[in-house]
Amino acid sequence: MTCQCGKPVKARGMCEMHYAQHHRRQRAYGRWTPDLVDAQPVREHILKLRDAGVGNKRLEEEFGVPHSTIQHLLYGQRGYGPSKQVRQATADRILQIPVPRTGVEFVRQDRVPALGTTRRLQALVANGYSQTDLISRLGWPENGSTSELFLGQSRNIAVRRARDVTSLFAQLQMVPGTDRKARHRAKAKGWLPPLAWDEDRIDDPTYEPEVVDKPRTAEDLFSDFEYLLSMGVGAEEASRRVGMLPASMKRRYERHGRRCPAALTSVAWQQIMTGFSADVKAAAAVRAMVAAKSKPTGVLCQGCVHFVECSSHRFVARTAAAAFTSAEKPS
Numbered sequence: 001m002t003c004q005c006g007k008p009v010k011a012r013g014m015c016e017m018h019y020a021q022h023h024r025r026q027r028a029y030g031r032w033t034p035d036l037v038d039a040q041p042v043r044e045h046i047l048k049l050r051d052a053g054v055g056n057k058r059l060e061e062e063f064g065v066p067h068s069t070i071q072h073l074l075y076g077q078r079g080y081g082p083s084k085q086v087r088q089a090t091a092d093r094i095l096q097i098p099v100p101r102t103g104v105e106f107v108r109q110d111r112v113p114a115l116g117t118t119r120r121l122q123a124l125v126a127n128g129y130s131q132t133d134l135i136s137r138l139g140w141p142e143n144g145s146t147s148e149l150f151l152g153q154s155r156n157i158a159v160r161r162a163r164d165v166t167s168l169f170a171q172l173q174m175v176p177g178t179d180r181k182a183r184h185r186a187k188a189k190g191w192l193p194p195l196a197w198d199e200d201r202i203d204d205p206t207y208e209p210e211v212v213d214k215p216r217t218a219e220d221l222f223s224d225f226e227y228l229l230s231m232g233v234g235a236e237e238a239s240r241r242v243g244m245l246p247a248s249m250k251r252r253y254e255r256h257g258r259r260c261p262a263a264l265t266s267v268a269w270q271q272i273m274t275g276f277s278a279d280v281k282a283a284a285a286v287r288a289m290v291a292a293k294s295k296p297t298g299v300l301c302q303g304c305v306h307f308v309e310c311s312s313h314r315f316v317a318r319t320a321a322a323a324f325t326s327a328e329k330p331s
Helices: 016-028 040-051 056-063 067-074 088-095 115-126 131-138 144-150 159-172 180-189 218-230 235-241 246-255 262-291 311-328
Strands: 036-038 085-087 111-113 156-158
Touching: 036 040, 036 088, 040 067, 040 088, 056 067, 056 088, 085 088, 111 159, 115 131, 115 144, 115 159, 115 180, 131 144, 131 159, 156 159, 218 235, 218 246, 218 262, 235 246, 235 262, 246 262
Parallel strands: none
Antiparallel strands: 036 085, 111 156
């Protein structure tokens, strides 16, 4: 689950920053109502589950209730007693867990091998989605058991979780992610991308895909970019997802003699003109400082907010150098 800004949710459907803003605003208006309820009914329900043979590990694996949450409810933190209040969402999650009438009702018949799930998660990381992002999308707690699943250290997984991952894999396998660190991590660990797997055999422990390690071609780049456009993704966002700037993507099309999509042409020219305008403004600022005989080493480039000598705006740096060379020559 993610916030409207795309970041992981902390509370009430909002990320940490938006939740803090909402909290401050509501308190200022006198409308703040804490999302907390009495912990006693929840604590009693956990004890009933324990009496029926449902332990902490099962609660975490099957229902996503972290071990630490249960410990705080039952025993509290060091120096403090058991929690007196608990978040409404946590209370709802725990109270909806049925108490089995007999121990055999919770025999692990609802578990499947974790291999296929691990392969799908690793493939999505290789496709540019971070572990944190995927866990947030799945609505799982980020803890040791989920990390073990990503690393291939889990033998079994709840059917419900396996289905959630299969559904997420179907949604994202053809949509390149934007997290480069995730891709580097997957490459370092040898995790294969989605297209390397046969979906009909990805759960088969005897199946090993044939990996052909060939470099990514320009045709692959164009194909991915145009696929994203066809799915309704804007040209600027599509360029970012394939790891390019719009202007760079436009030049790549021109170098390969391909017709540039109209949507890309418009966005690329807008980027180019914005950068040119910023360079002109920065150069004017440098000339003004030259006229005032003050060194420009502290002048910020308006294009990228670095010093004028930045390599990204060489035009500005050359203008400054030429201006000072001319100004400092003896007359």
